[in-house]
Amino acid sequence: MAVNEFLKHLKYILTENPVTLVSGSLFVLLIVLAILGPSIVPYDPYASSAATLQPPSWQHWFGTDQLGRDVFSRVIVATRLDITIAIVAVLLSFVIGSIAGSAAGYYGGWIDRVVGRLTDTIMAFPLFVLAMGIVAAMGNTVENIVYATALINLPFYARVARAEVNVRREAGFVQAARLAGNSDVRLLATQIYPNVLPPMMVQISLNMGWAILNAAGLSFIGLGVRPPTPEWGIMVAEGATYIVSGEWWLALFPGAALMLAVFCFNLLGDGLRDLIDPRQRT
Amino acid sequence: MNDAPKTVPILSVQGLSVDFRTRAGTVHAVKDLSFDLFRGEMIGVVGESGSGKSVTAFNIMGILDPAGRVAKGSIVFEGLDLTTADEGALSEIRGREASMIFQNPRVALNPIRQVGTQIEDVLRRHTNTLTKDLKKKAIEALDAVRIRHPEQRYYAYPYELSGGMCQRVMIALALACNPSLLIADEPTTGLDVTTQKTIMDLVRDLARERNLATILITHDLGLASQYCQRLVVMRSGEAVEAGTTEEIFLNPKHPYTIKLIKATPRIDSRLEDLSDDVVERPAAQPLPVRPEGAPPLLEVRNLVKEYGIGSSTSWFGRLLGRKVEEKKPFRAVDDVSFIVGHGESVGLVGESGCGKSTTSNTVTRLLDPTSGEILFEGQDLAKIPCKGFAGVPERRLIQMVFQDPTESLNPRFTAWRCIADPLMRLDGMRNKAELDARIRELAGMVGLPEHLLTRFPHQLSGGQKARVGIARAISVSPKLLILDEPTSALDVSVQAIVLNLLADLQARLGMSYIFVSHDLNVVRLLCDRVIVMNAGRIIETGTADEILTNPRDPYTRSLIEAVPHLDVLAANDKTFAEEPKCIA
């Protein structure tokens, strides 16, 4: 029954707002490409050929690069890596940020001060610069890109969770739940946190886009992912050299893929909020 | 001079209809409303929430939300039809000829602008005052609303002033350019009762002095009856009845007006008088016989709650050489002792900040007292810290009905789930069928239709939400129920029903009540005994009738006088006093 109602609501949200429908479909497409990408592409993304720097054609939809590799295949295959980095990083910061922020907002006191001081210290850096410093110090690997991205997103989740929990700490329904015999932890988990989730979801969605941009930016300047791995940021960086001589397709297609992914997550934010908020359910 | 304008109304609203475009379609917020207003007169537009009274006021001022528009009718003010006037002409009239004051004065003023400057803004816009005289004029305006030290207040920001003081500033702002029409939209909502009275008296006095035409928009029939010569009673956009205040109270014609008058508590009304819908109240269950000398249900002894112990200046403040002041701890509850017997209802009355809510929250064990004892059937509950109180068996015996029914229901839980929560946690009831049966029984007891149980709070009306809150509180059969202003967020007609429901439940279940409220008239209806609090202390205790008819403490007296009630009319009008029955 609950599942049925949820699906009905999902349908309502999607039909109500076409933008959400578009971004939702785009999201599904991205996930499908991330899963199936390597097995459906027409060419081996690593295989070079003699046909270098070919403009887009029927054989090579997105043209070929300086080593004669098929840009289309590389763009599709790169989806998995870029999306995975972003999802893992955002999940990490979401989970840690939620727990730390909720505890800080609910209990206050020293927990609040410690969490506040830590987030303030992270926020005292320009975040991309901090990510650069972390990856440079910890070593140039994909895992470190994930950790760096997770760390610089952490303050946002912690702050949203803290603020949203804090305003509800003494709300009437929370007091009522206290009278109903709920312990602090149960109260936080079953009564307060579900109400904090909608703003967190919006944060997640906006953050996903930012995390993708961030990871691509790091690989654009040569951190983390290394060539010849297909990854959007690197591909744009490699293609950048050829822009001034007019070979635009090398940088344009991976750049456009990146933009589309970020765009999709940004639009999805509002849709998610509608989906999760029961006040929209009528 | 006062007689001549009587024939020509300063404001004439004729056949006004206002439509709102919403996602659900067009809503007719005001339907065919007509009334005239003369100089020197105060007219009351009375109605419950959603009656269209504020929309009417906004429309007269031309500051209606863009989604709303005048569908029909006219508003003629000093010969000009405001419904067809252009924005330029309207903005000339606003603030100069017609002014308005609002509810919640603290947010109705620009938070980051000095109040004097805000008055100057209006003066500069509408008068030819020279720049060098602006300040003097603004201070005069502040002085006119009886603000003391207006020269200093001129520099104040709204956050530095109390709510009542902000409302005075609002009035000064509204009257700075000597308008002829003043619209007061719920001007006392959000203010304490005693402040309410001084503000309303100020509005009345200034209106008399300046021969203003005044519209008072309010949900409070008592307030309107005290200050207005004529009334327009509105319901869902329509004026159901209009006439002089006396006519309406002596001889109300429309059933809605009759119901509204009935539901407004008066100094001598009984609970059953408030509503027609009350069926026979069940006979009170005889309380089990208790041995002589057994402890009362609740005895509070020397309860103290202090806040904010420590120094007020931070370390860097001290570094800067600020004086270190040791802040005295603030005593929210100061040595309070009282007894609540089995099956008894005790009222806890006072204005906001008097410590009544802190007291009740301490008794409910949501707060730990600084010192004192809370003896519940002889056992001291203050010894159990409130952090661990969720786990002790006494938890189920003390429950609470909260002030705001909307805020006290989890927006993500259905009504069913809200009521189920204490049953599952405190009674360990896990069997779905058993739970469902109990919840349906409770819904029946509080008069909540069973099909509403699957709804979320935002799909329920205020009264329905209040019923869910009550069902939740009584679900685990508590012995003591704390009612924290349970009706203050409700319309009077709903209030009447909820109060009756609470009386029924008490008779059936034999619970004891602590009724926390600012309104003595309402407390009196439900309570045998009343405790009056001020500044953290109990200043008077006695039976409700004793206190109302013969208050010993001057504060109690001012509290009683400040609460508006219909009976002031009786003092003004002999015939009314002789025939009180004609209302019922």
Next chain:
Amino acid sequence: MRGRARLAMIAGRLLQAIPSIAGVIIVTFVLTRALPGDPAAYFAGPTADEQSIAEVRKALGLDRSLPEQFVLYLGDLAQGDLGRSVSTGQPVGAELLRRLPASLELTLLALFLSLGVALPLGILAATRPNSWIDHLCRVVVTAGVSLPVFFTGLFLVYVFYFLLGIAPSPLGRIDVFFLEPPDITGFFTIDSLLAGDLETFWASLTQLILPAITLGIFTLAPLARMTRGAMLAVLSSDFIRTARASGLSRPTVLFAYGLRNAMLPILTTLGMVFSFMLGSNVLVEKVFAWPGIGSFAIEALIVSDYAAVQGFVLAMALLYVALNLIIDILYTVVDPRIGLEA
């Protein structure tokens, strides 16, 4: 009296920056020590034997305990010593200072461009909800945050340099045929104007404009979004209704009452915008081969010149703390409530 309280508040705010600076220094120190491998071996060079590595370690203080090293590090910082760059052989501090004006010139112009567009756009969108300008604002905002800044840069280069040929080649601050203007402020545009050299001014401005627009587009989005949101919220608040009911003129309502209150959340966003800007500055500098501190850091990254990278991170963080401080002080000037409720 109020003025003195305000000054004390600002002084207090300055003191509050101390924990931030301390945090920044500690994190940077930890990052330095978290380096993979042995820095001493790296500094000693590939041909060094055990003994010379030990000597270098001693010279760098790496043989001491971490707290001791931290004290040494603080001592160096106090003298403005950020270490020596391996790749250029110059002190890192001097290198950064030399390149800072280039980055600042770019960032400041980008900031003015985006503020100049975002504020009017956001205000217009908020005052006319659901009009074409509101839709335009929404599109600009969503597109702006979705565009990778390096991608925008390349796209602009392709269109304006390769296709249209109206922009100079994206290499550096000034065309190779021009001489750098005399160093006064370090900002080429201003220095050339001061020297009265309009040709050089034009040359440096045309070089500057594309990267500045690139950076500006990226920061436009959060600013316009916040301006619109803050104005909408403020315009629907009770005190605006009061101002309208008092018949105040539309400009007064919109600016003296509306915008001034909306400035508070906008200022808060500005802090975040600076964070984005300083970060994407690095990417833009790479795309346009802009000789600022971002390019310096990227070059250092490629050759694993850690002292230079850490110096860059620290410098950027201190710059950012300073910018936030300025924002906070502006905030206390706009909002009388700040600091008094505490």
